[in-house]
Amino acid sequence: MRNFYITTFLISTLLANANVVEIVEGMPYIKVEADGKTYKIERTQNEDAYLINTFALTSRPSPPFFIEPFSVNNEVETYGELEVLDFLAKKKGLFIDARLENWYVKSAIPTAVNIPFKLFLSESSEREQILKDLGGAYNKDGSWNFSSAKTILLYCNGAWCGQSPTAIKALLDIGYPAKKMKYYRGGMQAWQLLGLTTIVPKELK
Amino acid sequence: MRKLILLFVLTIGMWAGQFDKVKITPELSYIYVYHKGKAVKVHRIQDTKHKLTGEYAKQYRPGQDIQPIKMHKDIQTIAEVELLHFMKTKGNNKTGIMVDLRPKNAYQKESIPSAVNIPASTKDDQVKLEKILKVLGAKKLEDGSFDTSKVMQVAFYCNGLWCDKAPSFIKTFLELGYPAEKMLYYRGGFQMWKILGFTTVTNQ
Numbered sequence: 001m002r003n004f005y006i007t008t009f010l011i012s013t014l015l016a017n018a019n020v021v022e023i024v025e026g027m028p029y030i031k032v033e034a035d036g037k038t039y040k041i042e043r044t045q046n047e048d049a050y051l052i053n054t055f056a057l058t059s060r061p062s063p064p065f066f067i068e069p070f071s072v073n074n075e076v077e078t079y080g081e082l083e084v085l086d087f088l089a090k091k092k093g094l095f096i097d098a099r100l101e102n103w104y105v106k107s108a109i110p111t112a113v114n115i116p117f118k119l120f121l122s123e124s125s126e127r128e129q130i131l132k133d134l135g136g137a138y139n140k141d142g143s144w145n146f147s148s149a150k151t152i153l154l155y156c157n158g159a160w161c162g163q164s165p166t167a168i169k170a171l172l173d174i175g176y177p178a179k180k181m182k183y184y185r186g187g188m189q190a191w192q193l194l195g196l197t198t199i200v201p202k203e204l205k
Numbered sequence: 206m207r208k209l210i211l212l213f214v215l216t217i218g219m220w221a222g223q224f225d226k227v228k229i230t231p232e233l234s235y236i237y238v239y240h241k242g243k244a245v246k247v248h249r250i251q252d253t254k255h256k257l258t259g260e261y262a263k264q265y266r267p268g269q270d271i272q273p274i275k276m277h278k279d280i281q282t283i284a285e286v287e288l289l290h291f292m293k294t295k296g297n298n299k300t301g302i303m304v305d306l307r308p309k310n311a312y313q314k315e316s317i318p319s320a321v322n323i324p325a326s327t328k329d330d331q332v333k334l335e336k337i338l339k340v341l342g343a344k345k346l347e348d349g350s351f352d353t354s355k356v357m358q359v360a361f362y363c364n365g366l367w368c369d370k371a372p373s374f375i376k377t378f379l380e381l382g383y384p385a386e387k388m389l390y391y392r393g394g395f396q397m398w399k400i401l402g403f404t405t406v407t408n409q
């Protein structure tokens with residue numbers, strides 16, 4: 001009888017911890033580490049969850065907001081959420097939030113590093129250091145060599161956001177290999193619409 | 206005087222329509238398509254304060270797996286800009302057709318303009334499937350297989366990122382011999398179409 005109670009208790013505890021809404025069947029969540037912290041990424045378990053924040057807005061004025069094509073470039077792979085999660089779980093490279101800081105501080109995808117798209121543009125004084133941090137080096141003739149550069153995955157606000165495509169185009173122009181760049185087009189909007197975990201980076205500091 | 210005011214309002218209204226403040230791309234504000242024989246303007250909601258509400262704003266989706274970006278290596282995934290291009294070219298000259306795979310009641314309530322409804326459950330009905338293949342231009346051969354060399358291009362969609370109906374229906378079509386290059390997968394589906402404020406139609 002005592003065993004029965006213990007078993008019942010264990011099962012109910014398990015059930016309480018189980019996610020009803022899984023990412024895909026058999027994958028309730030993933031855990032990723034960054035800066036010594038572990039983040040659990042899952043989908044909302046709240047039955048009454050609706051997207052109500054500014055990402056529910058359908059119609060942002062254009063310019064500057066236009067709908068981006070599916071691909072930035074034929075050679076740059078476009079990712080969906082499962083591919084983003086796989087990239088994070090397998091630590092395939094650097095995950096970059098390419099939005100201006102005022103967007104990023106409000107909410108972001110866990111473990112993303114904020115490098116605003118403007119810093120990748122040719123007029124940016126910080127570009128050289130960023131490219132070096134990403135593994136770029138100078139050839140003897142002064143051109144860039146990206147043979148040891150990291151694979152990077154960029155995102156911004158979503159289908160109507162040109163910030164990460166602009167960063168990717170600028171990187172292509174300077175010779176960053178297309179195969180080393182990935183584009184998560186769904187961005188913050190699709191991520192939240194699916195009820196996936198976001199964080200408020202401002203509170204981390 | 207009233208007529209003059211009306212004329213004035215109408216003129217301003219038409220003039221303003223040429224300058225949508227919520228565009229699709231820098232070059233594109235709207236397209237026209239045919240839905241059940243009527244011309245429909247497809248553009249985006251112009252109220253910049255408008256928010257998506259209702260069932261398509263719902264985040265809680267138990268039992269609805271997030272779908273991969275590609276459902277098959279040979280099937281092209283498209284987004285809105287590519288879908289609109291398809292509607293304007295292939296759809297309007299009838300060399301292509303857009304198929305809404307959601308249940309009949311969802312389609313009746315609201316759909317993408319120019320889409321026809323083939324509920325995903327049809328894939329289990331061999332007789333209906335054959336009829337659909339014939340409408341799309343396939344010819345049944347004596348040995349029972351289909352000649353699909355002259356079929357129309359089809360763009361499929363369902364509810365969106367968490368909907369497996371389009372991927373599974375496309376797989377059925379592949380198994381029936383429908384050429385991969387004649388199929389497109391709009392993964393964003395009805396939910397992304399709605400959250401970007403695009404025009405929808407009712408099919409009551």
